[in-house]
Amino acid sequence: MSARRAGGPAWIPPLVLAAAIVAVWTVTAALADSAVYPGPGQALESLRADIGDTRFMGSVADTARVLLLSYAAAIGVGAITGMLLGLSAFWSRAALPVVYALNSVPKIVLYPIFLLFLGIGDLSRGSFAFVSGVLPMFLIMVEATAGVSRLHLKMSASLGMSRWSLLRRIVVPSVLPSLASGMRLCFGLTLIGLLLAEMFSGSSGLGYELLRNLSLARVENIIGQVILIGVLALVPTLALQQLELRIRNRYEVTA
């Protein structure tokens, strides 16, 4: 009711904004009439050509495969180790400053080290993507575990609960909302890590395709691929957002 009175359904303003941007893009591109500034039509046209190309689709599949593996590893390792450290307030306090410092370093400059030790290939690219995702996941889970309600801990203690029982019945349900938002955040970060790695040392993959087209000066292909990457990133993110919403509704401590 109130949403309608204040200017229609919620999805109209963002759509109007997007349409305006596309319109400005189309008009300016037509006016500029430049080889380095193609309009949306040309970009989509070349994207369609790319999608019909088996070599390009192979690149997409490579990126998807490595991304999926490194993402799953980052979530699993980050969540479990983070929870274990978070259980000990003393060791969290001792170790967290180091991890926060490590996380604030622009990780991409560490990438050559991965190349030296793991060689050029899926292994080094995947490992780098893993590291890009695992550190934030770890930090989120340490904080979440340390933030488990003190009252719930006392209540459990008064029932004489064992550590394992506590972990299963109190800690895991308490950190689920953070786990869900960590999963959403880390997807984007893992993807960025992977694309950067592919841009720097790819022989295949979406990041490699971007730089290949850059050296061939095919701007419309680059823009088309950027659109594709955007869509590929958005779909899982929106799905993870829905998951997070559901979990928060049920598990979040509101009182």
Next chain:
Amino acid sequence: MKARSSVVPSYVRPTPRRVAGLPSPAWTVVLVAGLVVAIELYARSGAVSRLDLIPVSEMVSRSVELLGDRDFVVGALLRSVLLICASFTASAVAGVAVAYVMARSRWVHRAVKPYVNVFYALPIFALYPVMVVMFGTGVVPIILLATLFSVVIVISNALVGFESAPPIVTKLALSLEMSRSQQLRKILLPSALPDILAGLKLGLAYAIIAVLATEFILATTGLGQVVNRAYNNFNTVDMYAGIVFVSVFALLANLALGAALNAFDWRRR
């Protein structure tokens, strides 16, 4: 500490102040020192080629040497610092302004918020090649990308701040019949300040990451490019020196801004 044994389940006992006689900050130091020593010994043991890893002591002494190198300081360090400052300033000003407009206009808020929410899920660095084609390999694409990458975190934090002004304070402003600019200066900005500062800290970290990453991927010079070039020339010593330099630089810059901004934060007084 106590002679008698505890009757309390371990997970609700108070956190010990010391473990093995050391407080937690001392253990942080032990942890870092242990890592450094382990790498140093591993590099010196001969189990690893000098082309892959050098002792930490050499990394550090070489990166200190770099500070005396005019080409490095002017061509790479100074340039990167200027790029970071330019993009950070741009995103700080633009970010707070956009957040203010969003807080004021319901329509703008609804139009922009969904994009802000998903922005960091998008690999924004994919736009860098586009910008390079349009603007060449100079400073423009780097500043553009770094500003874009850091402005959104400033927006989302500042927005939280503007929206967190307690309703009672807004009612107070109405009852005092304050003008819009008075409301901004006397109520909105001060109450949003802690969140804006938090956004600015993150904004700097993001600007540093973006500048170094773009320089690393493709640029003619700059800190990131120093590491890239050393790697491609098989100059392992310079590569590690560059990495150490960049890491320490990023850490110090973030710490310095954090300390400077905390001085303005009324929540920390």
Next chain:
Amino acid sequence: MTTQMKEKRDSAPTAPTPIVQLEGVEQHFGPVHALGPVDLTIGRGEFVSIVGPSGCGKSTLLEIIGALQDPARGSVEVDGAPLTGPRRRTAIVFQESATLPWRTVVDNVAFALEVRGIGRKERRERARELVELVGLGGFENHYPAQLSGGMRQRVAMARAMSTDPDLILADEPFGALDEQTRMLMAEELLRVVERIGCGVLFITHSIQESVLLSDRVLVMGRRPGTFIDEVPIDLPRPRMHAALSEPSATAAQERIWAQIRAEAEVAMVATRSTP
């Protein structure tokens, strides 16, 4: 069993083996002397309240008896034996937010039984009875977020009763509720406690509440908390809210307030440094 307890309550407040016996209990947090030395005896089936200014160490004392804190000094005996850990028959009632938001009302009430390894069917059955008993029938499958504060507190009370306690420790259980709900919940607690006949240690900052509920009110002075007065409450049971206006009840309230006032005034100035 219930009648047995009643008899004890009627005959003498201090029966041969008291349920709780503390001697010289003290607590220190680093350099801060938080509590004691305190001596305290609670008889079986006796209802004892502790009132005092905030930060005086009331909760600390309760947590020591509940094995949630180790005392720095002194001896703690519950049911005639030194405390070795959380006791099966001691139940602690915390503030309302101690309900688990991801569990339904029934599963929250059954939680203590679940931890003790009682089978799913049996514990649910018993939980349903208790839910009915505290007046939440029909809300079995609701989540805490769907309930009011008072209803959540009923859930916590039902959980505390599920393990057949002989001692209930209540740490300002109604602190987050509004005045009317508090009074209703207090009457509810009395009804339940009289039914199972257990000893109760009740921490509160509400003088009214303490007089309405207790056999005995202990007044604790500001930090380091020690007892500065002991006020017996001789009102007939079962009690209802109206009992508060009887002369002996108003006299007790006046006496407690007079004791606490001076302490509270000093504590108010010093409150900034308390945790």
